Amino acid sequence: MPRFRQILDTMPAYKPGKAVVAPDGRSFKLSSNESPFDPLPSVVEAIAEGARQINRYPDPGATQLTEAIAERYDVPFEHVALGAGSVTVAQQLFETVGEPGAEVVYAWRSFEAYPLLADLAGATSVRVPLAGEDHDLDAMAKAITPATRMVFVCNPNNPTGTSVRRAELTAFLDRVPEDVLVVLDEAYREYVRDEDVPDGLTLYRDRPNVAVLRTFSKAYGLAGLRVGYLIAHEPVAATVRKTIIPFAVNHLAQVAAVASLRAEDELSERVERVVKERTRVREALIAQGWDVPPTEANFVWLRLGERTLDFAAACAVEGVAVRPFAGEGARVSIGDAEANDAFLTAAARFRERTQGA
């Protein structure tokens, strides 16, 4: 048996959201926070056109896409670093700080990829328990030691959907030493409607140790193509760019992302529809008697504790795939109205059955 790194024996495996099919053939995938809409015709066209060039390597610097992002957010070209999905950009960030003894602080539970990426990069995870369903920024600030290299703040938080507000986040940033990188993971930024939830891009501009992570996978509907990015001051962005695997962002992902930025009006209309459905789903769940934390993302969170796996099984019977975290709770993406209705039916039936028992 070849000898591998010891950490691989204990590293948690990433569990992707699954699809399920009901006995009657219905299948609603509400387990991966994807966009429920078919790709836009203009984006499909750009991909089809781009397919004519796939015998060539992609532009390694992704110049067009980097320019389009820089222009869209009014940031310097040099402040943008791309990756094959923002998970990969997060991995690159861990690579920039990961070495024996380096600590990375993040809330728990939060995005499942953080512990995995920390282990892979040889960094030590420091998990700070959520306070209820929210980031405990005070405890996170206290968890920072001279060994801390990086802090992740997932805003809104996956899987609880809760958000950190402007006042508490700026107060937190003021407490973080300048040599500690703070990453604001804003994969769901486009779904945020609460004006007190800050746009990380307004916070990074005068803070050289703050980086903002964004993705084309969720609101932009390009999950299958893998493209995400980071915006940070030049020393941070340049360091992250050093860790990219050459040609990581493929040509089709680049052209599709550029086309998506051009189609933002159409895409924001879709985001708005999801936000309306989010309100409808949350209110219906509350009317059924559930506790549902306020969510600014494209999913809701139900803290089910020991009933989590039963609940996921009950949803599967209705053809609804949710994302269970055994012993903790279930995250349910907002889909189209039909999928959401199927989920609400499953939730109501589960309640009736378990309340009656």
Ligand SMILES: *Cc1c(COP(=O)(O)O)cnc(C)c1O
């Ligand atoms: C979905 C998600 C991402 C984005 O993943 P991609 O690699 O861009 O598809 C990043 N962070 C969080 C918290 C997420 O939920």
